[in-house]
Amino acid sequence: MLWIIAFHYGFLVESPVGFLITRGYLGVDIFIFLSSFSLCSSLKREPHYIPFIKRRLSRIIPVWWMLITLLLVVNILIGRNYPHNLVQLICYYSGLGWWLFYNEPFGTYYYEWYIPTLLLFYFLVPLLYRMNKKNIIYLFVTSIVCIFILQYFKIEERMVGLSIVRIPVLIYGVILYKICNNEYDEQTSNRYITISSILGLGAFLLSIGGIIKFTLLGFMFALPLVFTICIFVFRGLFNRILSFIGAITLELYLLHIYDIPLILVQKIIENKTIAIIVTTILLIGIAYLLQKTMRLVLNKAKL
Numbered sequence: 001m002l003w004i005i006a007f008h009y010g011f012l013v014e015s016p017v018g019f020l021i022t023r024g025y026l027g028v029d030i031f032i033f034l035s036s037f038s039l040c041s042s043l044k045r046e047p048h049y050i051p052f053i054k055r056r057l058s059r060i061i062p063v064w065w066m067l068i069t070l071l072l073v074v075n076i077l078i079g080r081n082y083p084h085n086l087v088q089l090i091c092y093y094s095g096l097g098w099w100l101f102y103n104e105p106f107g108t109y110y111y112e113w114y115i116p117t118l119l120l121f122y123f124l125v126p127l128l129y130r131m132n133k134k135n136i137i138y139l140f141v142t143s144i145v146c147i148f149i150l151q152y153f154k155i156e157e158r159m160v161g162l163s164i165v166r167i168p169v170l171i172y173g174v175i176l177y178k179i180c181n182n183e184y185d186e187q188t189s190n191r192y193i194t195i196s197s198i199l200g201l202g203a204f205l206l207s208i209g210g211i212i213k214f215t216l217l218g219f220m221f222a223l224p225l226v227f228t229i230c231i232f233v234f235r236g237l238f239n240r241i242l243s244f245i246g247a248i249t250l251e252l253y254l255l256h257i258y259d260i261p262l263i264l265v266q267k268i269i270e271n272k273t274i275a276i277i278v279t280t281i282l283l284i285g286i287a288y289l290l291q292k293t294m295r296l297v298l299n300k301a302k303l
Contacts, residue, residue: 003027009276029169036173039125056122067254068111081107117163128174140171251287
């Protein structure tokens with residue numbers, strides 16, 4: 001999440017770490033991968049579809065609606081884009097606006113793209129989880145081929161490209177969960193991880209050479225190694241940090257994509273780097289308080 005914030009705010013883009021900062025969109029892929037992995041764990045404990053979806057929606061929808069309503073009011077007051085009719089309002093609050101009117105300006109039919117994508121993926125993960133080994137791997141390979149074709153011919157730029165290029169990551173999270181839980185035999189697991197890592201490295205090198213647009217696939221295949229190193233090297237500290245950031249990720253994401261907080265802080269602090277750091281700290285604090293408040297409200301409502 002912090003990587004995404006640095007990317008959106010343009011933090012240290014001209015520094016030696018600028019190469020990594022400008023690829024902060026990969027932070028979204030990390031979150032989708034981890035979400036897919038953890039959702040499978042939830043499905044193993046609660047395999048029933050309806051209760052699973054209900055829990056996911058009760059976590060996302062209240063916070064999402066509250067924040068986009070607040071931002072809607074602010075946009076009306078300062079003269080930015082906002083829904084002007086019932087159709088736009090329904091699309092805005094349901095997330096359908098992103099899928100149906102993605103070419104329209106932000107703020108009219110939809111506020112942002114990520115939550116509508118996440119909601120769709122939540123509906124897809126249980127279906128992927130129930131697929132057999134052969135079918136899900138075929139689907140994974142097919143999705144990668146399709147993404148390469150779409151990117152090569154720049155077709156995804158005329159579609160909901162931000163969403164569809166994340167489908168392989170979603171499927172990969174499900175497959176890796178099955179591997180980690182010994183649902184595949186050891187030989188198949190080792191072969192799969194080796195081949196995918198080689199393909200990922202190739203995708204990464206092609207992206208550096210400008211042949212393909214995203215480093216998405218390259219980083220995705222490195223995730224198992226990164227995730228394993230973090231767990232075994234940092235252990236308790238890593239888990240505590242991951243748990244804290246993970247708990248407030250939804251609130252922090254929704255708060256940071258609106259540029260008003262950074263603009264207000266920059267009116268007080270002229271140095272952009274310091275302003276970004278201060279804004280991020282403030283947003284983390286607000287996200288934490290919001291998450292705790294919403295959890296209390298939802299617990300009382302028994303949702």
